[in-house]
Amino acid sequence: MVRICVLCSTDRAVLKRPKTGQQICRACFFAVFEHEIHNTIVDNALFKRGDKVAIAASGGKDSTVLAHIMKTLNDRHDYGLDLFLLSVDEGITGYRDDSLETVKRNEQQYQIPLKIVSYEQLYGWSMDAIVKEVGLKNNCTFCGVFRRQALDRGAVLLDVNHIVTGHNADDIAETVLMNILRGDFSRLQRCTAIRTATDETIPRSKPFKYTYEKEIVMYAYFKKLDYFSTECIYSPNAYRGYARAFLKDLESVRPSAIMDIIHSGEAYETKVDVKVNVPVEGRVVVGTCERCGYMASNKLCKACVLLEGLNRGLPK
Numbered sequence: 655m656v657r658i659c660v661l662c663s664t665d666r667a668v669l670k671r672p673k674t675g676q677q678i679c680r681a682c683f684f685a686v687f688e689h690e691i692h693n694t695i696v697d698n699a700l701f702k703r704g705d706k707v708a709i710a711a712s713g714g715k716d717s718t719v720l721a722h723i724m725k726t727l728n729d730r731h732d733y734g735l736d737l738f739l740l741s742v743d744e745g746i747t748g749y750r751d752d753s754l755e756t757v758k759r760n761e762q763q764y765q766i767p768l769k770i771v772s773y774e775q776l777y778g779w780s781m782d783a784i785v786k787e788v789g790l791k792n793n794c795t796f797c798g799v800f801r802r803q804a805l806d807r808g809a810v811l812l813d814v815n816h817i818v819t820g821h822n823a824d825d826i827a828e829t830v831l832m833n834i835l836r837g838d839f840s841r842l843q844r845c846t847a848i849r850t851a852t853d854e855t856i857p858r859s860k861p862f863k864y865t866y867e868k869e870i871v872m873y874a875y876f877k878k879l880d881y882f883s884t885e886c887i888y889s890p891n892a893y894r895g896y897a898r899a900f901l902k903d904l905e906s907v908r909p910s911a912i913m914d915i916i917h918s919g920e921a922y923e924t925k926v927d928v929k930v931n932v933p934v935e936g937r938v939v940v941g942t943c944e945r946c947g948y949m950a951s952n953k954l955c956k957a958c959v960l961l962e963g964l965n966r967g968l969p970k
């Protein structure tokens with residue numbers, strides 16, 4: 655039986671929309687997908703005319719679709735943004751070197767200039783070298799701390815005033831669950847913010863905050879976008895894996911579970927009074943690292959503490 659798209663009532667439905675369960679055609683899927691992200695950008699006033707925006711680009715599906723969408727919406731709605739691609743080379747042979755080749759192709763395909771910064775150049779350590787030293791258990795901690803700072807440093811080199819990342823609704827719901835599971839209420843308050851900024855760092859936002867991962871994959875597939883789809887070879891992160899599997903199970907019986915969890919996280923944000931690093935109107939007040947000058951809540955920033963351990967041969 656041929657199904658007709660429930661949105662345009664004209665074309666043949668070719669997919670069931672994961673977020674709503676609606677049977678729709680390809681053109682309507684592109685339209686609603688793009689329109690929802692445009693609304694997220696406008697409703698949250700993420701950008702202003704003349705902003706220079708770095709798209710954090712790993713070559714994976716989320717950031718590749720983000721680059722495509724930012725370019726499409728900037729042209730279509732005349733946001734007046736100056737766009738750049740910013741990639742961090744963590745130094746993971748057989749993974750990041752391949753995905754960076756994808757970003758280099760995206761630079762040509764979208765005509766957006768690309769800047770690559772590397773852990774090796776910034777910290778003197780690649781992830782390959784770190785994993786040799788610390789093993790597979792805690793390496794994600796090093797990578798997460800270094801990447802956050804590397805993106806800020808790359809953004810300074812590009813002279814941009816905003817960074818966007820491809821974090822999607824599933825990532826955010828998963829982080830809400832993780833923070834509940836860990837009892838980390840300070841992070842729980844912050845993790846649903848669509849835009850984050852401190853006095854010391856460049857504002858970051860997540861235009862895909864309400865976009866389902868399955869829809870991003872579908873969009874990339876139907877648009878035939880060029881992206882890299884292998885998982886990081888060093889990412890065991892078992893605890894997050896359980897949260898992810900749990901979320902996928904919930905989604906399969908109740909697709910709105912992802913949005914519901916995000917809304918729960920948002921509602922929680924306003925009710926708990928936690929003293930450390932409480933965001934003041936979306937801004938976290940912190941000091942600076944006495945060694946490298948990057949933002950820090952203690953004398954040294956997290957990256958310098960980790961580096962000190964590595965350089966002294968005491969990484970664990």
Ligand SMILES: Nc1ncnc2c1ncn2[C@@H]1O[C@H](COP(=O)(O)OP(=O)(O)OP(=O)(O)O)[C@@H](O)[C@H]1O
Nearest residue numbers: 710711712714715716717718740741742819820821
């Ligand atoms: N090496 C990198 N260089 C630049 N940005 C990165 C890098 N790694 C991650 N990011 C940014 O952080 C976001 C979330 O990263 P995460 O590691 O969770 O990857 P992901 O969900 O698989 O996303 P993607 O599909 O874009 O790789 C990415 O969408 C991207 O914007």
